[in-house]
Amino acid sequence: MTTPTTLPADVARDLEEFSIEVPSWGYGNSGTRFKVFGTPGTPRDPFEKIADAAQTHAFTGSAPRVSLHYPWDKVEDFGALREFAEEQGMTLGMINSNTFQDDEYKFGSLTHGDKTVRRRAIDHHLECLDVMRATGSHELKIWLADGTNYAGQDSIRARQDHLAESLAEIYQGLGEGERIVLEYKFFEPAFYHTDVPDWGTSLLHCLALGEQAQVVLDTGHHAPGTNIEFIVAQLLRQNRLGAFDFNSRNYADDDLIVGAADPFQLFRILFEIVQQDAHRPAAGVNFMLDQCHNLESKIQGQIRSVLNVQETLAKTLLVDREALADAQERHDVLEANTILMDAFWTDVRPALAAFREERGLPADPFEAFRASGYEDKVAAERVGGNQMGWGA
Amino acid sequence: MTTPTTLPADVARDLEEFSIEVPSWGYGNSGTRFKVFGTPGTPRDPFEKIADAAQTHAFTGSAPRVSLHYPWDKVEDFGALREFAEEQGMTLGMINSNTFQDDEYKFGSLTHGDKTVRRRAIDHHLECLDVMRATGSHELKIWLADGTNYAGQDSIRARQDHLAESLAEIYQGLGEGERIVLEYKFFEPAFYHTDVPDWGTSLLHCLALGEQAQVVLDTGHHAPGTNIEFIVAQLLRQNRLGAFDFNSRNYADDDLIVGAADPFQLFRILFEIVQQDAHRPAAGVNFMLDQCHNLESKIQGQIRSVLNVQETLAKTLLVDREALADAQERHDVLEANTILMDAFWTDVRPALAAFREERGLPADPFEAFRASGYEDKVAAERVGGNQMGWGA
Amino acid sequence: MTTPTTLPADVARDLEEFSIEVPSWGYGNSGTRFKVFGTPGTPRDPFEKIADAAQTHAFTGSAPRVSLHYPWDKVEDFGALREFAEEQGMTLGMINSNTFQDDEYKFGSLTHGDKTVRRRAIDHHLECLDVMRATGSHELKIWLADGTNYAGQDSIRARQDHLAESLAEIYQGLGEGERIVLEYKFFEPAFYHTDVPDWGTSLLHCLALGEQAQVVLDTGHHAPGTNIEFIVAQLLRQNRLGAFDFNSRNYADDDLIVGAADPFQLFRILFEIVQQDAHRPAAGVNFMLDQCHNLESKIQGQIRSVLNVQETLAKTLLVDREALADAQERHDVLEANTILMDAFWTDVRPALAAFREERGLPADPFEAFRASGYEDKVAAERVGGNQMGWGA
């Protein structure tokens, strides 16, 4: 394929309709167990986070929603937060619950052996549903840090049963048009087992709950070597892929910029998605960034991430699917692979620049934002107060 | 726990009822892509394999069934094979299909894009059902080497759909009291994707088929770091663990002697099993060895494997479950772990020796077999002919 | 092997001479990037840490040294700290430097591209040498969190050169009888590369420095599947194993109780050590715990860890090495493996209990400590102040 200067009309339409949700916590500080490095200009409250998120959207045109984390993003008046977001051209997206930072949850939350603790965790999720409604969202994301550190510490089986019961009660709280998505995660540092380690476990709980429960796949939450695009295809085949968390990892749950570690993996994943038309809004998959920024500039990191997804999606949309199907049918392994790789190696950046300029956006959002002076401005303005990070 | 000299009565009863199926192919030659090393005395036909398998049972008293692999174990008269087995005190167990060694299956079998190839693969499985009936078995094990080597080579999604259709047709062939078990496998050398890579995929197909379809878990078929005992607990919770393949691995699908690489993992897995009473015959889980022997003596390797399972099962049955539940409830992490480890470190070998002697079995089956002269005898007798191995 | 009631004299002597160094930070709070759970009674200063460490020794008789972390364990008068330790029957062990928690080190320390930062990091290490002398220690342990998060972020090669220069300057500061040990680590969360990722890199730097530089192997710092006992054997063959950090991991650098995740791995590692007599003090390997405790009781966790090492070491010393060598020579794979496993499965706890009682120690140090009332006492006494953790 020669380098295209413009995108085909159908590709342009798909890209126009495709949007990415950004995480409020991606604009706060984060780090490792050793050290969280602060940066001048880091938001000190949820309003400032949303203001920063709005920059990502302003420059890319593709990130119009921001996920909230509760209670990290707790404010007195969620209506006011929603209005503020709308003034910035943003809507509020998924609500993320948090049952991993209170002393009560030291040994689990929705899976805890003690009914009182489960009650507390269930109530927290019901409260999240209230926040969801107050913010105009209709989705609650459940990620649990539940698990054990040592064999024998607790009963794997009993915890599954507790989880099923807890989820059922939360599910009862859903109204029409609302849904929960349940995230799985292969491991946490120091863990022996996690209570929702894989897509199979998440899906089984969703199947038991009903149609308003779906799986959320986070690219960073798998065993080494896992073929993630296979899982995407399988969940789509079951109509149960509710949300997709973009990020990138080399070793652990690294939450690096999506596409940074393995851009070809991102391409293969997105290709499974477009093959089942799941990139279209009608499919109901919420595509999100779930990543944070330790060393790099946060807003720049978010913009780069949106661009990485957008460029890669464009590549997958350019795959000659007819020729591919034909080569597959003939079992011409190398021709089929060549057709796929041809799209991967095609440089879509010039055509995307044109696409943006036609829509009044900067040709290169990353450079444009860097040149905008926003970072200096907020660094100068945001003096005093406590910078937000995980847990604050 | 002090070293017990006898087993508690309930433990003894459980061990007495517990049995392990052995694989006919474990008595033939095997190797790597580089080299298959032959050994004097290796069986040259299925009858000799069964004779060797019968040794494993004669010395351990716990391995009364032998799995067949079709067509590796094809004989003219399966009734005669069955009678021969019964004369040796054995019954014939699961029938294992084979769709990975014919040129037609180069690009897949039950998942193949071409209807003719799928037809052939389905027919092979229906033929296996006939063999199953002829041998007095009621279980068909399906393990597929289907998959692709390169991204783009074929459609992941289409292959799932083909697989579902093919399995449905095989399932239609089942009579009452018969079942199929579907094995999953994380990877094959040179593969990009396998069509049944994980327990979730296998379970989804089984759920779609019906109650007579269950999952088979092979300990060697997971990503590095996978918590296998969690999967065991989950499949038992769904009543879908049909069979369990014992073996051991360090890196790949190594098919080493069970317990060789990580004896504590075997203990944790068996503890999940006994906690749900799944070691009892009533649970309907077929426990099998699925391993082969490259460097070590084959019959000795099988006997050692049976002993490893038996010893470890005894340890799990000795766990003080009441004390454990109590420590778990108090979240006394270290006490709970200590209670579990106490059973692991208990030396059950003297009590098992007594258990065997009471039943007319040698105290140490491994040494007794080595001293029996059987290996020399068959090495002398089995001269000429072709030694059996994979594919022969 | 029947369960021994007493240890052979040579094994008892070896165990008597063998000692384990404990980490001061193992007695403080630790956790994950999400949450550090505090516990009543947690030390509020280095003196209290040493008091707790002394408990580990008092009950096990095998943990007479405590490693310090600088500046976590900074006190005004290190001489006073040393005296305090000696009053408790302890000596101060390795000094651990820290260049991973200051803003200056955000992009590296000894490997940093900027000379000023490297200067600061080198000076910190020279200061550590002063602390080392003030505490009566003669060993400095260097573990670096240096590395990058993204490809292209910095020059891998240049950083190696910087590291070599920085280490050379620190090495110049060593006096006779002093040494540095350089730790390697496969990954850090969010990293793309670490500057000392493997034993080969650590060893190359040590070889370039001279005889007073040695490698420290931490069991938790390897890629999945790495055969750690091979590395032990190789480093001993080069006379460059300076220190050995015990801990346990399932997935990441989990710092769990040694032997918790894979007790057979610990056995294999220690067997390589005893085969080269490296467990003896004369070999100069400093055996240490490097682990921390998130959920479990800290002192109990340390005591359990010491016991796990001691029991496993006893097992390796009981291996019938003559019989093993003979089976190996005959390539009797299964007999050789059986001889090794016989020692692994032997229950050494009764004999160790006797060994302890003969020496005026409790037969079961873990239970004895739990019954001692020490934890309640310090929880009652240590009210107010700031509990110590990583970074404090």
Next chain:
Amino acid sequence: MTTPTTLPADVARDLEEFSIEVPSWGYGNSGTRFKVFGTPGTPRDPFEKIADAAQTHAFTGSAPRVSLHYPWDKVEDFGALREFAEEQGMTLGMINSNTFQDDEYKFGSLTHGDKTVRRRAIDHHLECLDVMRATGSHELKIWLADGTNYAGQDSIRARQDHLAESLAEIYQGLGEGERIVLEYKFFEPAFYHTDVPDWGTSLLHCLALGEQAQVVLDTGHHAPGTNIEFIVAQLLRQNRLGAFDFNSRNYADDDLIVGAADPFQLFRILFEIVQQDAHRPAAGVNFMLDQCHNLESKIQGQIRSVLNVQETLAKTLLVDREALADAQERHDVLEANTILMDAFWTDVRPALAAFREERGLPADPFEAFRASGYEDKVAAERVGGNQMGWGA
């Protein structure tokens, strides 16, 4: 970077000088332990393999050497084979020894406990040196399948000592201008340990031998997650990277087409190489394909592999290294990463097509070969005889 239509002169020069050695065994059949699929036209003797290898060179202009495997490629008259190669425009490259397919080597070769077996293995290598001279080569590649399957099977330490002695004797056989390269490999299926598992071990043996011994790095021979470009940088820093084996893997030692599984990894590796000018002939690194083809067309697979390396190398040569160094110095993490990625995403295929046409080569060697009719021709001609594969 806009898509270049021609390559800068210095890049073109570097590409012109850069060459890749192809493996004779890549033109024969290969497979897994289950099945080797044959293909019409597969070579039946070493001459036919070389004829096929010459096709790779004829169409790409970059693969003028072919490695031999001994005794797989044993012929009566190596002088005749050499002449035949030269007539085809090829030279004969590295000689690969083989000590993994004879019954004598079941338990090891150069590491074997039995002197007689070691003698045989050493003599085989000395014979390889003769073959090397007869073919005009000056390099011997040693890859060993030595190791054990079970803990305790043999002494890890003793095997290292044997290996050192055996290598020393082979090394004595080297003349001036000749060298040996020693390959390492993380694992073999069914292994518990390999005797040369990592670059550190290989390098230590080379350092002990002398300047004419160097390490060969095979991209498929590492633990999951290993940062291979780091190892490249480290070995180049030690002047000990003798050869580099290209291939690709998802899980095991898959020997897939280089760049197929992770094209960005290939880019990062080659970027470390060009940063140290090691792609230039003067650096003395022998770049080779070490891969085989199970499902795909063999010659096409080799051509695609050469193109993948060539395209990726061109990308790394286009990195704006001055701008990168500047961004690195300013610790502008995202700008540095962006500069690197800019080169990765640049489509070099049009410029490479022009580069080839200027040199009388087809613009698209892959398509040109497919259209050439060669495969049909040899399929028609090569009837009868035994197709060559591993071991034949």
